[in-house]
Amino acid sequence: MRSIEWDETKKVVRMIDQRCLPQRLEMVECVDYHEVANAIRDMVIRGAPAIGVAGAMGMALAAIHSKYNDWEGFRRYLDEADKVLRASRPTAVNLFWALNRIQTILQRPIEDIEKLKKLILAEALRIAEEDIAINYQISLFGSELIQNGDVILHHCNTGALATVDWGTALGCIRMAHQQGKHIHVLVDETRPRLQGARLTAWELEQYGISYEIIVDGAAGYFLRTGKVQKVFFGADRIAANGDVANKIGTYMLALAAHSNGVPVYCAAPISTVDLSIPAGESIPIEERSADEVLDIQYKGENVVPKGAKARNPAFDVTPHFLLTAIITEKGVVYPPFEENLRQILS
Numbered sequence: 427m428r429s430i431e432w433d434e435t436k437k438v439v440r441m442i443d444q445r446c447l448p449q450r451l452e453m454v455e456c457v458d459y460h461e462v463a464n465a466i467r468d469m470v471i472r473g474a475p476a477i478g479v480a481g482a483m484g485m486a487l488a489a490i491h492s493k494y495n496d497w498e499g500f501r502r503y504l505d506e507a508d509k510v511l512r513a514s515r516p517t518a519v520n521l522f523w524a525l526n527r528i529q530t531i532l533q534r535p536i537e538d539i540e541k542l543k544k545l546i547l548a549e550a551l552r553i554a555e556e557d558i559a560i561n562y563q564i565s566l567f568g569s570e571l572i573q574n575g576d577v578i579l580h581h582c583n584t585g586a587l588a589t590v591d592w593g594t595a596l597g598c599i600r601m602a603h604q605q606g607k608h609i610h611v612l613v614d615e616t617r618p619r620l621q622g623a624r625l626t627a628w629e630l631e632q633y634g635i636s637y638e639i640i641v642d643g644a645a646g647y648f649l650r651t652g653k654v655q656k657v658f659f660g661a662d663r664i665a666a667n668g669d670v671a672n673k674i675g676t677y678m679l680a681l682a683a684h685s686n687g688v689p690v691y692c693a694a695p696i697s698t699v700d701l702s703i704p705a706g707e708s709i710p711i712e713e714r715s716a717d718e719v720l721d722i723q724y725k726g727e728n729v730v731p732k733g734a735k736a737r738n739p740a741f742d743v744t745p746h747f748l749l750t751a752i753i754t755e756k757g758v759v760y761p762p763f764e765e766n767l768r769q770i771l772s
């Protein structure tokens with residue numbers, strides 16, 4: 427299963443519409459970069475690595491369908507596409523990382539526009555293929571940290587849907603299961619968009635991995651009562667000191683785990699590390715529409731009073747001292763994170 431792919435015959439980008447899961451497995455086709463930017467903003471596609479690939483494929487669409495034959499016009503059109511895609515979601519650095527890779531191609535001294543178009547598409551496809559291989563490598567390292575019989579608490583969705591395929595934190599769990607280890611996953615439902623209850627649960631069903639969904643507020647209970655051996659989650663941006671921005675609720679989860687002596691693992695590709703950001707407080711945190719919090723029904727009835735207001739930060743920052751390790755494709759990074767992240771990146 428691929429969350430996103432390039433259709434060479436139709437020259438469109440096809441992605442799983444993650445808003446429809448688990449009820450329906452539907453595909454969406456994007457014919458231009460505006461549609462890709464909207465798909466990222468509306469969370470048709472979501473998850474840091476998948477957003478990065480979507481951004482690169484948005485640029486490929488812009489290049490392939492550009493009507494400009496002159497260098498100036500072509501460059502201006504692609505600059506506009508880059509700007510629109512960069513503005514779609516602010517927190518996951520993978521989007522900017524992937525767009526920067528496309529920019530590197532655009533900076534090459536190539537006069538032939540048709541050749542440049544092909545190079546941009548090839549780079550977008552390469553980013554997608556690399557993502558799968560990187561996740562697989564992360565999962566091989568991460569699975570070594572999982573023992574037979576472990577109960578693992580997982581936050582948000584970090585599986586095949588959040589990447590191109592395979593997944594990061596959920597990939598580690600999937601790999602451990604594939605190695606024959608018996609594991610059970612407690613799935614944080616992950617309010618308000620319910621990536622855990624809808625997407626992670628759906629993926630675990632596909633893989634035949636034992637799981638139960640819990641409300642986010644129940645995590646502390648399970649950690650305190652000794653029911654959980656490990657906590658696993660992904661990342662949208664990792665600062666140079668190892669602070670991790672991830673789905674809202676991660677910080678409270680890590681606090682509760684740390685306080686109860688339960689190891690906390692963050693699994694993410696190196697492309698999620700942003701060395702230009704010294705510490706977590708400088709990571710831009712997306713605030714999404716209050717409707718995502720307020721639009722909730724129980725037995726067909728609205729839950730909140732009419733006119734209720736809400737706040738909806740989509741991410742929070744977990745300080746590095748709460749983390750046991752960060753699992754990357756280059757190996758497992760332990761504290762001191764500042765030093766060891768720099769070393770692994772060099």
Ligand SMILES: CSC[C@@H](O)[C@@H](O)C(=O)COP(=O)(O)O
Pocket residue numbers: 472473474475518581582583584585588589593594595621659660661662672673674740
């Ligand atoms: C491998 S995905 C890691 C993170 O991107 C994931 O945990 C997360 O926070 C996703 O947020 P989302 O708002 O669903 O895009």
